[in-house]
Amino acid sequence: MVRTIDELAKLSGVSRATVSRVLNNGSVSDATRRRVQAVVDRTNFRPHPAARSLASGRSGVVGVVMHIDSHLLFRDPYFSQLLQGMSDALADGSAGMMLWLGNRSKEETLDRILGIRLLDGVIVTAHNLDDSLVDGLLASDLPTVLIGHRSADRTASYVDVDHVHAADAMTTHLLESGRRRIGHITGMRGTVAGEDRLTGYRRAMHRARLASDDLVVDGDFNEPSGAAGAAVLLDHGVDAIFCANDATAVGALRVIRERGLRVPEDVALAGFDDLDFAAHLDPPLTTVRQGVREQGAQAVSSLFQLVRDRDGAPSRVILPTELVIRQSTVGGVPRA
Amino acid sequence: MVRTIDELAKLSGVSRATVSRVLNNGSVSDATRRRVQAVVDRTNFRPHPAARSLASGRSGVVGVVMHIDSHLLFRDPYFSQLLQGMSDALADGSAGMMLWLGNRSKEETLDRILGIRLLDGVIVTAHNLDDSLVDGLLASDLPTVLIGHRSADRTASYVDVDHVHAADAMTTHLLESGRRRIGHITGMRGTVAGEDRLTGYRRAMHRARLASDDLVVDGDFNEPSGAAGAAVLLDHGVDAIFCANDATAVGALRVIRERGLRVPEDVALAGFDDLDFAAHLDPPLTTVRQGVREQGAQAVSSLFQLVRDRDGAPSRVILPTELVIRQSTVGGVPRA
């Protein structure tokens, strides 16, 4: 078994420097490149990552930080899909992924991540308006890409969607469908998504000169909060409920059903995310598609670029959203 | 900023070998140890992992391989909890975690994992009776711990539960509750859990001298298969349904409800896993608790031990399961 670049060099009849060049796309004559490459393939040689990392300063490993409470994490498929999107894109770039979940304090997590001087860069979920872990990573010299962002960020690279715009569009869709008393069950307050979607909803209602004060109830992105919120809103006599995400909508749907009301005839229902299950609800759920996997993939490619050009301009990517109108808000052929 | 062991040595007035000993619990006099440690703490010095790895051969990073189809992965909270259990335990041991999901072929994944000569060891989910990725890892010289196992394994270290025994116990519980026509919706065929739970069910039925031929329908561990399976079984006039896992039970519960039947009065319902939501179903679900997080944690500590003593005996851990009897199978006070 050929284990070092020196053995390989001997086998190919060149110096180890040349082998290194072949391995790293340095300038080598075509003839020798082919000869060396043949030996590399034949012996299935892989350079040792630690040695490579030590000498070059980069490792081909990126960190992914999802510091989310374990009760929230993975309860909402949003995070799973994000993880899969990143995992896919990283594999495509033949990079490895180190993962940190929220099982230690933010300080300790930050400490460890910065301690692993092995990382080429880091992708971190930044869903809260304020987050010391995110601040710490941005303050470090580790290339960092946020998923989500804080409006105060002026220098950070991030990937996000325009929650305000999307929520406005959804609310407008409900208005145009003839709904007037449109309730909103918010996401967790203090999160970008929660606050921005509320803002978009309010903006559309305000533009239509409709009051919304008694039509907003706080949720937390989870199903139970959807059920609780819907109960309150139904008592207030709403004819539509716009939930801050799909999981919340599932809870709302259950309560609407339990009260013997029909969707969409009596109450229109809308979500946000377009997770896999949304299309398979009964009735299929109108929602906002935000391409969660794509966000993960985009974060990865932004990070790759940032690693390649550390002094380049920060990349701020706003991915498009799409209104996905299904039967939970419109017409709805009555079932036989 | 102190970045190398040499600078630290100079600062402490000792050689770098002594600093290294302090860092790695070598034999040093108490006095110098204290003096050096003080400087280490004060400067918040961390040895460079790549250099350390290059010199010592170990890295403090373990691989976690969950090569599951993306449509299955994370749809069932089982995998999330497993991941969290491992993540927790690894953080406790101040080890890092590299994650591989199933986004490439098994061959390619195996190739990459073995290529990263950085790993101290791997934990791999081995839910299928046959799995070339698992075989490849076991055949390599990388310390490997399986979660789940194949009965043919004689030398591998693994963590698992006794599915046969647990399923037998659950079926017996249903029998003792007076049920006779007990249906079973299997897990995915070809998986250890699917096959073994079926075996346990059959064993109990056979012991009670009850036929079960027309009472078994194949599922795949997911909710839709629970709905489909329940529809078939109800047509066969069952008075109890034992589902291969909790997710399946949710689907079954929905269909039972839709038919206007009551749980447990008309049909008793049982699951397997005791995932978080099981206790909050209506009615609360009788199930088998298998401590998924604990399995993850145990796998980590088994791996740590294996890394420490590579030639030690393989550790095979069968974690206990617990029958959790809730109202979906017994009595059930009629609600007001």
Place this chain on the structure above:
DNA sequence: TTGTACGCGTTATCAT
């Protein structure tokens, strides 16, 4: 107990 010196496998610099 402590220090010296070498090795780990690679990349990068400087000649040629």
Place this chain on the structure above:
DNA sequence: ATGATAACGCGTACAA
């Protein structure tokens, strides 16, 4: 285009 050689930062025989 290629080769010698010096880093990269740490662990560890071996010597003292």
